[in-house]
Amino acid sequence: MPGGRWLPGSGEVALERVLYRSDAAESVSTQDVLDIIAASERNNPKREITGFLIYDSDRFLQLLEGPPLEVEALLGEIAGDDRNVGMEILLSETAEKRWFPDWSMKRLISFGSIPAQEELRAVLGDGNGGQAILDEVNRFLDS
Ligand SMILES: Cc1cc2nc3c(=O)[nH]c(=O)nc-3n(C[C@H](O)[C@H](O)[C@H](O)COP(=O)(O)O)c2cc1C
Numbered sequence: 001m002p003g004g005r006w007l008p009g010s011g012e013v014a015l016e017r018v019l020y021r022s023d024a025a026e027s028v029s030t031q032d033v034l035d036i037i038a039a040s041e042r043n044n045p046k047r048e049i050t051g052f053l054i055y056d057s058d059r060f061l062q063l064l065e066g067p068p069l070e071v072e073a074l075l076g077e078i079a080g081d082d083r084n085v086g087m088e089i090l091l092s093e094t095a096e097k098r099w100f101p102d103w104s105m106k107r108l109i110s111f112g113s114i115p116a117q118e119e120l121r122a123v124l125g126d127g128n129g130g131q132a133i134l135d136e137v138n139r140f141l142d143s
Helices: 030-047 068-079 114-124 131-142
Strands: 016-024 050-056 059-066 084-094 106-108
Touching: 016 068, 016 131, 030 050, 030 068, 050 131, 059 068, 059 131, 068 084, 084 131, 114 131
Parallel strands: 050 106
Antiparallel strands: 016 059, 016 084, 050 059
16 A cells, blocks of 8 residues: 655645544444444555554544545544544644554454554554554553
């Protein structure tokens, strides 16, 4: 997957990164979450969107990175998806490179599992600027 498109002359990569949290609707089951992951794996490569989705204690934390118009469109779609409510944007920034180029939507459903946490830490905690996201992930899991 490409890291984003170069804008001719601007020297910048058109990439946006958004982290949000939301509450799962009361009726949401594990199967719903698996359906969401399946939709992500089906759609996100076409949209050049990568990231991760954590489902923990009936809440979602999702990181989306990709072309700004695609990220905005998907965010709108998710905000209107009745499987979740109360979307709150925690972080929104222009990015120069993807943190998760290989994850069409990494599912970290049971985040209590040590390997999942270590995988995220390995990507974000290497001193290259992913610390803000890691801080939000930790805050989310502690709350
Ligand atoms: C918390 C949450 C995260 C979601 N993340 C994605 C995503 O990354 N990619 C995606 O295509 N759909 C995602 N969805 C599902 C979309 O809202 C929508 O149902 C889906 O894109 C429709 O896909 P389809 O037209 O292929 O059925 C998410 C839904 C929720 C509730």
